[in-house]
Amino acid sequence: xxxxxxxxxxxxESAGSLTVVKARHPGRWIAGVVVAVLxxxxxxxxxxxxxxxxxxxxxxLFHPSVLHAVLFTVELTALGIVLGFLLGTVLALMRLSxxxxxxxxxWGYVWLFRSVPLILQLLFWYNLAALYKQISFGVPFxxxxxxxxxxxxxxxxxxxxxxxxxxxxxxxxxxxxxxxLSVDPGQLEAAAALGIPRARQIFRIQLPQxxxxxxxxxxxEIIGLVKGTxxxxxxxxxxxxxxxxxxxxxxxxxxxxxxxxxxxxxxxxTVLSGVQHYVERRFGRGLARALSPTPAQRVRRILSVRRxxxxxxxxxxxxxxx
Amino acid sequence: xxxxxxxxxxxxKSYGSLEVLRGVDLKVQPxxxxxxxxxxxxxxSTLLRSINHLEKIDRGYVAIDGEFVGYRRSGDRLYELRxxxxxxxxxxxxxxxxxxxxxxxxxxxxxxxxxxVSAQGRPRDEVxxxxxxxxxxxxxxxxxxxxxxxxxxxxxxxVAIARALALRPKVVLFDEPTSALDxxxxxxxxxxxxxxxxxxxxxxxxxxxxGFAREVADTVVFMDAGQxxxxxxPGQVLDRPGHDRTRAFLSKVL
Numbered sequence: 001x002x003x004x005x006x007x008x009x010x011x012x013e014s015a016g017s018l019t020v021v022k023a024r025h026p027g028r029w030i031a032g033v034v035v036a037v038l039x040x041x042x043x044x045x046x047x048x049x050x051x052x053x054x055x056x057x058x059x060x061l062f063h064p065s066v067l068h069a070v071l072f073t074v075e076l077t078a079l080g081i082v083l084g085f086l087l088g089t090v091l092a093l094m095r096l097s098x099x100x101x102x103x104x105x106x107w108g109y110v111w112l113f114r115s116v117p118l119i120l121q122l123l124f125w126y127n128l129a130a131l132y133k134q135i136s137f138g139v140p141f142x143x144x145x146x147x148x149x150x151x152x153x154x155x156x157x158x159x160x161x162x163x164x165x166x167x168x169x170x171x172x173x174x175x176x177x178x179x180x181l182s183v184d185p186g187q188l189e190a191a192a193a194l195g196i197p198r199a200r201q202i203f204r205i206q207l208p209q210x211x212x213x214x215x216x217x218x219x220x221e222i223i224g225l226v227k228g229t230x231x232x233x234x235x236x237x238x239x240x241x242x243x244x245x246x247x248x249x250x251x252x253x254x255x256x257x258x259x260x261x262x263x264x265x266x267x268x269x270t271v272l273s274g275v276q277h278y279v280e281r282r283f284g285r286g287l288a289r290a291l292s293p294t295p296a297q298r299v300r301r302i303l304s305v306r307r308x309x310x311x312x313x314x315x316x317x318x319x320x321x322x
Numbered sequence: 323x324x325x326x327x328x329x330x331x332x333x334x335k336s337y338g339s340l341e342v343l344r345g346v347d348l349k350v351q352p353x354x355x356x357x358x359x360x361x362x363x364x365x366x367s368t369l370l371r372s373i374n375h376l377e378k379i380d381r382g383y384v385a386i387d388g389e390f391v392g393y394r395r396s397g398d399r400l401y402e403l404r405x406x407x408x409x410x411x412x413x414x415x416x417x418x419x420x421x422x423x424x425x426x427x428x429x430x431x432x433x434x435x436x437x438x439v440s441a442q443g444r445p446r447d448e449v450x451x452x453x454x455x456x457x458x459x460x461x462x463x464x465x466x467x468x469x470x471x472x473x474x475x476x477x478x479x480x481v482a483i484a485r486a487l488a489l490r491p492k493v494v495l496f497d498e499p500t501s502a503l504d505x506x507x508x509x510x511x512x513x514x515x516x517x518x519x520x521x522x523x524x525x526x527x528x529x530x531x532x533g534f535a536r537e538v539a540d541t542v543v544f545m546d547a548g549q550x551x552x553x554x555x556p557g558q559v560l561d562r563p564g565h566d567r568t569r570a571f572l573s574k575v576l
Contacts, residue, residue: 184423186419186421186423187423187425189376189419189423190417190419190423190424190425191425192376192409192412193374193376193412193415193417193419194412194413194417194436194437194441194485194486194489195409195410195411195412195413195437195441195442195489196409196436196437196440196441197406197409197440197441198405198406198409200440200441204436204440205425208427209425209426209427283427285427285469
């Protein structure tokens with residue numbers, strides 16, 4: 001039997017300069033070509049078919065009425081998320097508290113507002129004035145100091161924001177509670193052993209660590225709510241989806257106007273995803289040994305590696321590894 | 323005799339039907355180092371956690387420097403304190419956990435300064451200066467701005483010790499401080515503890531490091547089945563134990 005080839009010392013090896021030939025991956029190339037062709041077909045179908053009405057899309061994309069609608073959608077989302085998560089955090093803390101009545105009240109809230117469809121809840125708020133003509137402020141079951149007409153207090157915009165926020169709070173409560181439960185109980189024990197006051201334990205020790213699991217789920221919720229605001233069109237409020245409907249009912253360019261709305265929803269969610277990435281990085285401090293690079297850093301790194309590789313191709317191949 | 327720094331008297335504690343502490347009495351004088359040894363499940367950790375009221379005891383009392391930890395005495399009644407007051411009294415007791423439990427999202431410096439500022443309301447300048455001093459004392463001057471995950475286990479435990487000392491506690495409790503460490507890192511933590519002991523810190527240490535007990539302890543306590551079987555100077559308990567159970571345990575660990 002002959003000695004294995006690898007054990008034979010060649011001149012090149014003794015010189016310490018074996019050349020590495022990279023493995024070939026024909027399957028990857030074929031798959032890449034197939035996907036590229038499919039993509040080209042899709043782009044072609046979008047661009048060349050006149051039924052998409054691209055000129056109309058262009059004309060309405062930055063139309064003032066559309067921009068106003070986008071702004072209103074952003075406002076509704078912001079209100080829904082901020083109020084929703086504030087109330088949700090309170091509900092989560094109630095749920096985790098040692099007082100049984102608080103815990104069950106929070107459970108009941110989540111049960112109710114998660115079970116009834118959002119669209120129904122919105123209609124209830126919208127019609128609140130029909131249920132309760134007056135809203136009074138005063139001693140419970142006692143005399144009222146002053147009262148206002150429900151109609152004045154809760155207009156359609158308030159009803160929409162309230163409906164979204166209250167619905168969102170039920171989901172936010174569960175997300176925040178899950179975040180708190182994900183924190184190692186030892187952390188709380190250490191905080192208690194150090195005598196750190198209870199509120200400080202929650203906001204300085206627990207919450208920042210809980211944020212690690214809250215943020216990705218909250219990001220989902222925010223993006224969901226951006227699109228979820230479109231259900232308030234049933235209250236005839238001029239958010240994005242309602243506005244494009246108004247326009248296409250007038251000009252008949254249904255597809256083009258739907259495309260305008262779709263593009264704006266894409267823009268909003270893309271911006272939010274970017275923000276989410278940076279927020280996650282912020283709360284990832286200290287939890288990984290090194291922070292993951294931002295998208296901008298990643299692009300810069302890829303470019304610099306390419307450039308370096310072009311400048312010199314080392315014998316061991318692979319370029320720089322970092 | 324003067325008031326003991328730690329006075330554990332007739333302490334009973336059960337988890338459901340399981341009796342973990344069955345009448346424990348222990349006195350620790352100021353500046354004294356007490357090492358508690360014993361088989362696992364003997365109630366050592368529970369005793370330690372009862373001392374700073376992380377575990378509520380069923381009977382008996384624990385006093386630190388003459389003051390009850392979780393209760394207020396009026397006549398012959400003990401009133402349970404509210405959580406806020408318990409937390410305040412706890413700052414007199416340092417506690418070092420087996421698994422460090424450093425706050426991972428705070429830097430080493432922030433870990434140490436947090437409790438003295440937020441729990442004791444001491445001025446930040448004073449605490450910052452003390453932190454610098456303490457980190458030097460545990461040999462981690464250069465690591466003030468590092469996050470706990472960037473440190474080795476031994477370094478993390480030394481930060482945890484600095485964090486406990488920053489409260490300027492009357493007594494420091496160590497719950498198996500080296501059990502979660504790689505063997506080569508145990509020494510650096512024990513060295514810091516030994517230096518503390520020499521400096522006159524009152525300490526109660528639950529550990530399996532018999533060598534540490536022999537060298538550093540003023541009193542060694544052997545616990546088994548929720549009771550203190552015997553206690554005395556290390557030379558007596560470790561070398562001439564008076565009980566069979568102590569002898570049996572020592573023959574296994576030595």
